Amino acid sequence: MRKLLALILFPTIIFGQDVLINELDADTPGIDNQEFLELRTITPNSSLDGYIVVFFNGSNSGGDSSYFTIDLNGFQTDINGLFLIGSTSVIPFPQFLIAENTIQNGADAVAIYQAPISDFPEGTLATTTNLVDALVYDTSDADDTELLALLGETTQINEGSSNNTNSIQRADDGSYFTDTPTPRQLNQGGGITLNGITITPSLTQVDEGASFTINFVIDEAPDQDLTYSITLDNNTFDANDFTGATTLTIAQGETETSTTIFLVDDALDEGDEVLRIKFENLNEPIIANNNFIDVRIVDNDFTTANFGTPLSPTYGNVFSTQPAGYYDSLDGLADIALAAAIQAIIAEEGVVRAQTYADVIDILKEADQNPLNSNQVWLVYTETAKAKLDFQTTSDNTGTWNREHTYPRSRGGFFSIEEDDFNDGINVFWNTTADSLRHGNSDAHALRAADAGENSSRGNQHYGQYNGPNGNAGSFKGDVARAVLYMELRYNDLSVVNGFPDITGQLGDLATLLDWHRNDPPDDYEINRNNIVYQWQFNRNPLIDQPDLVEYIWGDNIGDTWNQPLSVNQNMLSSVRFYPNPAAEQLIFTGLSAKTQVLIYSIDGKLVRNDYVENQTPLQLNLEKGVYFIQLNTDENRPVNLPLIIK
Incomplete structure (x- = not known):
């Protein structure tokens, strides 16, 4: 009735x-x-x-x-x-x-x-x-x-x-x-009164292996037992990750019920996950007051890298994956000709790729990963870590991180297009040239994970006007300097100049940035970052691989002829070789004078193989596809470092 x-x-x-x-x-x-x-x-x-x-x-x-x-x-x-x-x-x-x-x-x-x-x-x-x-x-x-x-x-x-x-x-x-708003009610009264249920979890962040309670409160007590179901599945979080009742009953005359969820502590490095509480089978006039309630599950199986954060830098643990001869065309050049030759490498049409602005989120989650916790990103400026899941998705930037343009968009003249909203992955990309200034919007060499609030505070200030938050240790300064100087080399119509100009295409202050570069040289974190961005964009920041180039383009060696510095290790490369590269199942080394230790590292610095080889003796690999780095320790205890691609 x-x-x-x-x-x-x-x-x-x-x-x-x-x-x-x-x-x-x-x-x-x-x-x-x-x-x-x-x-x-x-x-x-x-x-x-x-x-x-x-x-x-x-x-x-x-x-x-x-x-x-x-x-x-x-x-x-x-x-x-x-x-x-x-x-x-x-x-x-x-x-x-x-x-x-x-x-x-x-x-x-x-x-x-x-x-x-x-x-x-x-x-x-x-x-x-x-x-x-x-x-x-x-x-x-x-x-x-x-x-x-x-x-x-x-x-x-x-x-x-x-x-x-x-x-x-x-x-x-x-x-x-x-x-006053009246959602799901007739504006001037009447109709059937809907009865809503509200979800309230006891915690919004829970460690793997712990438990929490979900409470359910209905607006009006039902006149008969009300049974309904919920689901918790969301992306990688599924029924294997928890135990607990998901079919619930609010008894006749009562207004609430609850369930306790126990999270499985597995040994898998799945990263932090989010379970989503969703009603499954409510029937009108019973409706959801709220729904899709997220609870973060903090994974305790995160990994660490063999190198430090910018705040506690390490050196010599990560090696550049630049291909052999990548910078050979620069030798013997100076000044404008040197800069042009660099641009020819890092903006080469048909080789270098531009990704979407949405893809940059995925790039930063990898390139700016916290070396101390693989579930986090390391934030420029604030010199702290933040969970990867805390990427800003709404206008509220509280407690979130986002993409910081070290060369601000408004000063560079960059902009997004509709396609930039889609993260279509590493294998879908745009052709790009030195004149493709719009692609500076998503060039990951100059984009960093940043605290969203601090990013807003920086705005489009020049460096020198902006020096980071109060009390910072300056661990980001050399990285930022090499990022914006790279942008001048990579794109036509961009420059880094002295002072604080108000002209689109110019960023300051050059003197400040040169000082930052000299006092904060590339560390393992920055080299690792360069390697990862290279996998996406097929270009590198040469000022990380060859930091002395800064002096030849902007600093004390302007006008001098550039030649790549040859270390003992590089001289030894002339005799030590391995093939094939890219490889599939095995490698054969030549040029070895004695039995030699071979250490193979993954792109993020993890040691994956430790073997000894002799000249012309095959080394069986059994490695996943990807980019690796080989370290050869000779009998003279001088490491030789070589990039390796497994196909």
């Missing part, structure tokens, strides 16, 4: 559309994480197949064109005829999820079309063709008369000034009003 009575109490709807915009909250206090759009159908539980929602940008740069489109195929409204679109921060939990801070404040518009999503690629001008319903709105902005006309509307609705607590709601007579 309760359900039948509620249906009878639906207010009379005098508007005629099958699907309409019922409520919009485009601007919320703080970081805009609770904005939402609500649709309504005259008939409850109606299919939304064939409909799309399109958001239009009314700003001058947006040109009254689409910036976000949602395909509603496969969805339906609820028992009150409502369909809620919002982020995971919206309460109750939306039926369709979008990222936080997606909906723009206005003057903008949202519209429903009966059309395929392919009709509205990003940047499509607003139109009345196949239009079902539209709302043009603002947050105390001037009317966008062009957008109103394009959508056939005459009135622009004001939600309120910035950071307001209102939403725009449609009344039963079809008019609009503003009031």
